[in-house]
Amino acid sequence: MEGPPPERLRASDADRERVLAVLREAVEDGRLDLEEFQERSDRVHAARRLGDLVGITADLLPPDAQPLRLDVTPVSALFGNDRRTGRWVVPARQLVLSLFGTAEVDLRDALLTRDRVEMTASTVFGRIVIRVPEGLEVRVRGWSFLGRRTASVRPSPLRDAPVLEVDGFSLFGSLRVSAPRGRRWLGRGRRRPRELE
Structure with a gap:
Protein backbone atom coordinates (compact mmCIF):
# COMPACT_ATOMS: atom_id res chain seq x y z
CA MET A 1 0.00 0.00 0.00
CA GLN A 66 18.16 22.68 -0.88
CA PRO A 67 17.42 22.03 2.82
CA LEU A 68 14.61 19.66 1.85
CA ARG A 69 14.20 17.59 -1.32
CA LEU A 70 11.03 15.81 -2.36
CA ASP A 71 12.03 14.51 -5.77
CA VAL A 72 11.73 10.76 -6.18
CA THR A 73 13.73 10.57 -9.39
CA PRO A 74 16.48 7.96 -9.78
CA VAL A 75 20.01 8.77 -8.67
CA SER A 76 21.88 8.33 -11.95
CA ALA A 77 25.57 8.97 -12.52
CA LEU A 78 26.08 8.62 -16.25
CA PHE A 79 29.66 9.53 -17.20
CA GLY A 80 29.77 11.80 -14.15
CA ASN A 81 28.61 12.08 -10.56
CA ASP A 82 25.23 12.30 -8.87
CA ARG A 83 24.49 12.73 -5.17
CA ARG A 84 21.40 12.52 -3.02
CA THR A 85 22.25 13.87 0.43
CA GLY A 86 20.80 15.96 3.24
CA ARG A 87 17.12 15.94 4.15
CA TRP A 88 15.20 14.14 1.41
CA VAL A 89 12.20 11.85 1.32
CA VAL A 90 13.11 8.25 0.48
CA PRO A 91 10.40 6.51 -1.55
CA ALA A 92 9.46 2.87 -0.95
CA ARG A 93 11.45 1.98 -4.09
CA GLN A 94 14.57 3.88 -5.13
CA LEU A 95 16.68 3.34 -8.26
CA VAL A 96 20.43 4.10 -8.24
CA LEU A 97 22.48 3.75 -11.44
CA SER A 98 26.13 4.36 -12.20
CA LEU A 99 27.67 4.08 -15.65
CA PHE A 100 31.30 5.27 -15.74
CA GLY A 101 30.54 7.51 -12.77
CA THR A 102 29.99 7.74 -9.02
CA ALA A 103 26.54 7.75 -7.42
CA GLU A 104 26.33 8.68 -3.74
CA VAL A 105 23.23 8.15 -1.61
CA ASP A 106 23.23 9.38 1.98
CA LEU A 107 20.35 8.17 4.14
CA ARG A 108 21.67 9.54 7.45
CA ASP A 109 19.45 12.67 7.40
CA ALA A 110 16.83 11.29 5.02
CA LEU A 111 13.18 10.76 5.91
CA LEU A 112 12.16 7.11 5.53
CA THR A 113 8.44 6.90 4.80
CA ARG A 114 8.30 3.11 5.09
CA ASP A 115 9.74 0.48 7.41
CA ARG A 116 11.09 -1.34 4.36
CA VAL A 117 12.87 0.41 1.48
CA GLU A 118 13.81 -1.47 -1.68
CA MET A 119 16.79 0.00 -3.52
CA THR A 120 17.91 -1.27 -6.91
CA ALA A 121 21.57 -0.27 -7.23
CA SER A 122 23.39 -1.26 -10.42
CA THR A 123 26.73 -0.13 -11.76
CA VAL A 124 28.76 -0.69 -14.92
CA PHE A 125 32.38 0.55 -14.75
CA GLY A 126 31.30 2.81 -11.92
CA ARG A 127 30.89 3.16 -8.19
CA ILE A 128 27.91 3.42 -5.85
CA VAL A 129 28.34 4.57 -2.25
CA ILE A 130 25.40 4.30 0.17
CA ARG A 131 25.69 5.74 3.68
CA VAL A 132 23.13 4.63 6.25
CA PRO A 133 22.40 5.66 9.85
CA GLU A 134 23.07 3.38 12.82
CA GLY A 135 20.09 1.17 13.62
CA LEU A 136 19.04 0.52 10.01
CA GLU A 137 19.01 -3.15 9.03
CA VAL A 138 20.77 -3.60 5.67
CA ARG A 139 20.45 -6.58 3.33
CA VAL A 140 22.59 -6.62 0.19
CA ARG A 141 21.79 -9.05 -2.62
CA GLY A 142 22.57 -9.18 -6.30
CA TRP A 143 25.56 -10.25 -8.32
CA SER A 144 28.95 -8.99 -9.39
CA PHE A 145 31.13 -9.78 -12.36
CA LEU A 146 34.68 -8.48 -11.89
CA GLY A 147 33.20 -6.07 -9.38
CA ARG A 148 32.39 -5.85 -5.71
CA ARG A 149 29.30 -5.47 -3.49
CA THR A 150 30.06 -4.90 0.21
CA ALA A 151 28.23 -3.80 3.34
CA SER A 152 30.09 -2.74 6.47
CA VAL A 153 27.09 -2.22 8.70
CA ARG A 154 26.59 -3.73 12.14
CA PRO A 155 23.33 -5.64 12.67
CA SER A 156 20.69 -3.46 14.26
CA PRO A 157 20.01 -4.12 17.94
CA LEU A 158 16.43 -2.91 17.45
CA ARG A 159 13.75 -5.57 17.18
CA ASP A 160 11.59 -3.69 14.66
CA ALA A 161 14.36 -1.81 12.87
CA PRO A 162 13.63 -0.33 9.45
CA VAL A 163 15.08 -2.41 6.61
CA LEU A 164 17.01 -1.34 3.51
CA GLU A 165 17.10 -4.07 0.87
CA VAL A 166 19.71 -3.41 -1.82
CA ASP A 167 19.53 -5.48 -4.99
CA GLY A 168 21.06 -5.12 -8.45
CA PHE A 169 24.38 -5.89 -10.12
CA SER A 170 27.97 -4.69 -10.39
CA LEU A 171 29.70 -5.18 -13.72
CA PHE A 172 33.32 -3.99 -13.47
CA GLY A 173 32.11 -1.70 -10.69
CA SER A 174 31.61 -1.49 -6.95
CA LEU A 175 28.80 -1.00 -4.47
CA ARG A 176 29.59 -0.12 -0.86
CA VAL A 177 27.10 0.32 1.98
CA SER A 178 28.49 1.78 5.20
CA ALA A 179 27.36 3.21 8.54
CA PRO A 180 29.15 5.52 10.94
CA ARG A 181 31.33 3.70 13.42
CA GLY A 182 30.58 5.87 16.45
CA ARG A 183 32.70 5.49 19.55
CA ARG A 184 34.92 2.71 18.27
CA TRP A 185 36.93 5.32 16.37
CA LEU A 186 37.21 7.91 19.11
CA GLY A 187 40.65 8.17 20.62
CA ARG A 188 42.23 5.79 18.15
CA GLY A 189 45.54 6.90 16.74
CA ARG A 190 45.72 10.04 18.84
CA ARG A 191 49.06 10.99 20.27
CA ARG A 192 49.56 12.03 23.82
CA PRO A 193 50.31 15.72 24.13
CA ARG A 194 53.96 16.43 24.75
CA GLU A 195 54.83 18.22 27.91
CA LEU A 196 56.50 21.56 27.56
CA GLU A 197 60.04 21.73 28.89
Whole structure:
Protein backbone atom coordinates (compact mmCIF):
# COMPACT_ATOMS: atom_id res chain seq x y z
CA MET A 1 0.00 0.00 0.00
CA GLU A 2 1.41 3.34 -1.04
CA GLY A 3 1.03 6.26 1.36
CA PRO A 4 0.61 9.93 0.63
CA PRO A 5 2.99 11.61 -1.81
CA PRO A 6 6.04 13.22 -0.14
CA GLU A 7 4.69 16.76 -0.42
CA ARG A 8 1.64 15.78 1.69
CA LEU A 9 3.69 14.43 4.62
CA ARG A 10 3.65 16.47 7.83
CA ALA A 11 6.59 18.82 8.37
CA SER A 12 8.57 18.52 11.60
CA ASP A 13 10.12 21.31 13.66
CA ALA A 14 13.52 20.10 12.41
CA ASP A 15 12.36 20.47 8.78
CA ARG A 16 11.21 24.03 9.45
CA GLU A 17 14.48 24.85 11.25
CA ARG A 18 16.54 23.69 8.23
CA VAL A 19 14.68 26.12 5.98
CA LEU A 20 14.96 28.95 8.53
CA ALA A 21 18.74 28.41 8.72
CA VAL A 22 19.01 28.99 4.96
CA LEU A 23 16.92 32.16 5.25
CA ARG A 24 19.06 33.50 8.11
CA GLU A 25 22.22 32.92 6.08
CA ALA A 26 20.65 34.70 3.09
CA VAL A 27 19.94 37.76 5.26
CA GLU A 28 23.51 37.77 6.58
CA ASP A 29 24.84 37.59 3.01
CA GLY A 30 22.56 40.37 1.81
CA ARG A 31 20.56 38.16 -0.55
CA LEU A 32 17.33 38.87 1.36
CA ASP A 33 16.25 42.09 3.02
CA LEU A 34 14.47 42.02 6.39
CA GLU A 35 11.02 42.36 4.85
CA GLU A 36 11.56 39.36 2.55
CA PHE A 37 13.03 37.41 5.46
CA GLN A 38 9.97 38.14 7.62
CA GLU A 39 7.54 37.14 4.86
CA ARG A 40 9.34 33.85 4.16
CA SER A 41 9.81 33.11 7.87
CA ASP A 42 6.06 33.51 8.40
CA ARG A 43 5.45 30.99 5.60
CA VAL A 44 7.91 28.56 7.23
CA HIS A 45 6.23 28.82 10.63
CA ALA A 46 2.79 28.35 9.05
CA ALA A 47 3.90 25.29 7.02
CA ARG A 48 2.16 22.07 8.00
CA ARG A 49 3.29 19.82 5.16
CA LEU A 50 6.66 19.26 3.51
CA GLY A 51 5.28 20.59 0.24
CA ASP A 52 4.65 23.95 1.94
CA LEU A 53 8.39 24.30 2.66
CA VAL A 54 9.88 23.33 -0.68
CA GLY A 55 9.61 26.52 -2.76
CA ILE A 56 10.63 28.96 -0.02
CA THR A 57 14.39 28.72 -0.69
CA ALA A 58 14.25 27.81 -4.40
CA ASP A 59 15.90 31.09 -5.49
CA LEU A 60 18.58 30.99 -2.78
CA LEU A 61 20.31 27.64 -3.36
CA PRO A 62 20.86 25.26 -6.29
CA PRO A 63 18.50 22.25 -6.39
CA ASP A 64 21.02 19.77 -4.97
CA ALA A 65 21.76 22.04 -1.96
CA GLN A 66 18.16 22.68 -0.88
CA PRO A 67 17.42 22.03 2.82
CA LEU A 68 14.61 19.66 1.85
CA ARG A 69 14.20 17.59 -1.32
CA LEU A 70 11.03 15.81 -2.36
CA ASP A 71 12.03 14.51 -5.77
CA VAL A 72 11.73 10.76 -6.18
CA THR A 73 13.73 10.57 -9.39
CA PRO A 74 16.48 7.96 -9.78
CA VAL A 75 20.01 8.77 -8.67
CA SER A 76 21.88 8.33 -11.95
CA ALA A 77 25.57 8.97 -12.52
CA LEU A 78 26.08 8.62 -16.25
CA PHE A 79 29.66 9.53 -17.20
CA GLY A 80 29.77 11.80 -14.15
CA ASN A 81 28.61 12.08 -10.56
CA ASP A 82 25.23 12.30 -8.87
CA ARG A 83 24.49 12.73 -5.17
CA ARG A 84 21.40 12.52 -3.02
CA THR A 85 22.25 13.87 0.43
CA GLY A 86 20.80 15.96 3.24
CA ARG A 87 17.12 15.94 4.15
CA TRP A 88 15.20 14.14 1.41
CA VAL A 89 12.20 11.85 1.32
CA VAL A 90 13.11 8.25 0.48
CA PRO A 91 10.40 6.51 -1.55
CA ALA A 92 9.46 2.87 -0.95
CA ARG A 93 11.45 1.98 -4.09
CA GLN A 94 14.57 3.88 -5.13
CA LEU A 95 16.68 3.34 -8.26
CA VAL A 96 20.43 4.10 -8.24
CA LEU A 97 22.48 3.75 -11.44
CA SER A 98 26.13 4.36 -12.20
CA LEU A 99 27.67 4.08 -15.65
CA PHE A 100 31.30 5.27 -15.74
CA GLY A 101 30.54 7.51 -12.77
CA THR A 102 29.99 7.74 -9.02
CA ALA A 103 26.54 7.75 -7.42
CA GLU A 104 26.33 8.68 -3.74
CA VAL A 105 23.23 8.15 -1.61
CA ASP A 106 23.23 9.38 1.98
CA LEU A 107 20.35 8.17 4.14
CA ARG A 108 21.67 9.54 7.45
CA ASP A 109 19.45 12.67 7.40
CA ALA A 110 16.83 11.29 5.02
CA LEU A 111 13.18 10.76 5.91
CA LEU A 112 12.16 7.11 5.53
CA THR A 113 8.44 6.90 4.80
CA ARG A 114 8.30 3.11 5.09
CA ASP A 115 9.74 0.48 7.41
CA ARG A 116 11.09 -1.34 4.36
CA VAL A 117 12.87 0.41 1.48
CA GLU A 118 13.81 -1.47 -1.68
CA MET A 119 16.79 0.00 -3.52
CA THR A 120 17.91 -1.27 -6.91
CA ALA A 121 21.57 -0.27 -7.23
CA SER A 122 23.39 -1.26 -10.42
CA THR A 123 26.73 -0.13 -11.76
CA VAL A 124 28.76 -0.69 -14.92
CA PHE A 125 32.38 0.55 -14.75
CA GLY A 126 31.30 2.81 -11.92
CA ARG A 127 30.89 3.16 -8.19
CA ILE A 128 27.91 3.42 -5.85
CA VAL A 129 28.34 4.57 -2.25
CA ILE A 130 25.40 4.30 0.17
CA ARG A 131 25.69 5.74 3.68
CA VAL A 132 23.13 4.63 6.25
CA PRO A 133 22.40 5.66 9.85
CA GLU A 134 23.07 3.38 12.82
CA GLY A 135 20.09 1.17 13.62
CA LEU A 136 19.04 0.52 10.01
CA GLU A 137 19.01 -3.15 9.03
CA VAL A 138 20.77 -3.60 5.67
CA ARG A 139 20.45 -6.58 3.33
CA VAL A 140 22.59 -6.62 0.19
CA ARG A 141 21.79 -9.05 -2.62
CA GLY A 142 22.57 -9.18 -6.30
CA TRP A 143 25.56 -10.25 -8.32
CA SER A 144 28.95 -8.99 -9.39
CA PHE A 145 31.13 -9.78 -12.36
CA LEU A 146 34.68 -8.48 -11.89
CA GLY A 147 33.20 -6.07 -9.38
CA ARG A 148 32.39 -5.85 -5.71
CA ARG A 149 29.30 -5.47 -3.49
CA THR A 150 30.06 -4.90 0.21
CA ALA A 151 28.23 -3.80 3.34
CA SER A 152 30.09 -2.74 6.47
CA VAL A 153 27.09 -2.22 8.70
CA ARG A 154 26.59 -3.73 12.14
CA PRO A 155 23.33 -5.64 12.67
CA SER A 156 20.69 -3.46 14.26
CA PRO A 157 20.01 -4.12 17.94
CA LEU A 158 16.43 -2.91 17.45
CA ARG A 159 13.75 -5.57 17.18
CA ASP A 160 11.59 -3.69 14.66
CA ALA A 161 14.36 -1.81 12.87
CA PRO A 162 13.63 -0.33 9.45
CA VAL A 163 15.08 -2.41 6.61
CA LEU A 164 17.01 -1.34 3.51
CA GLU A 165 17.10 -4.07 0.87
CA VAL A 166 19.71 -3.41 -1.82
CA ASP A 167 19.53 -5.48 -4.99
CA GLY A 168 21.06 -5.12 -8.45
CA PHE A 169 24.38 -5.89 -10.12
CA SER A 170 27.97 -4.69 -10.39
CA LEU A 171 29.70 -5.18 -13.72
CA PHE A 172 33.32 -3.99 -13.47
CA GLY A 173 32.11 -1.70 -10.69
CA SER A 174 31.61 -1.49 -6.95
CA LEU A 175 28.80 -1.00 -4.47
CA ARG A 176 29.59 -0.12 -0.86
CA VAL A 177 27.10 0.32 1.98
CA SER A 178 28.49 1.78 5.20
CA ALA A 179 27.36 3.21 8.54
CA PRO A 180 29.15 5.52 10.94
CA ARG A 181 31.33 3.70 13.42
CA GLY A 182 30.58 5.87 16.45
CA ARG A 183 32.70 5.49 19.55
CA ARG A 184 34.92 2.71 18.27
CA TRP A 185 36.93 5.32 16.37
CA LEU A 186 37.21 7.91 19.11
CA GLY A 187 40.65 8.17 20.62
CA ARG A 188 42.23 5.79 18.15
CA GLY A 189 45.54 6.90 16.74
CA ARG A 190 45.72 10.04 18.84
CA ARG A 191 49.06 10.99 20.27
CA ARG A 192 49.56 12.03 23.82
CA PRO A 193 50.31 15.72 24.13
CA ARG A 194 53.96 16.43 24.75
CA GLU A 195 54.83 18.22 27.91
CA LEU A 196 56.50 21.56 27.56
CA GLU A 197 60.04 21.73 28.89
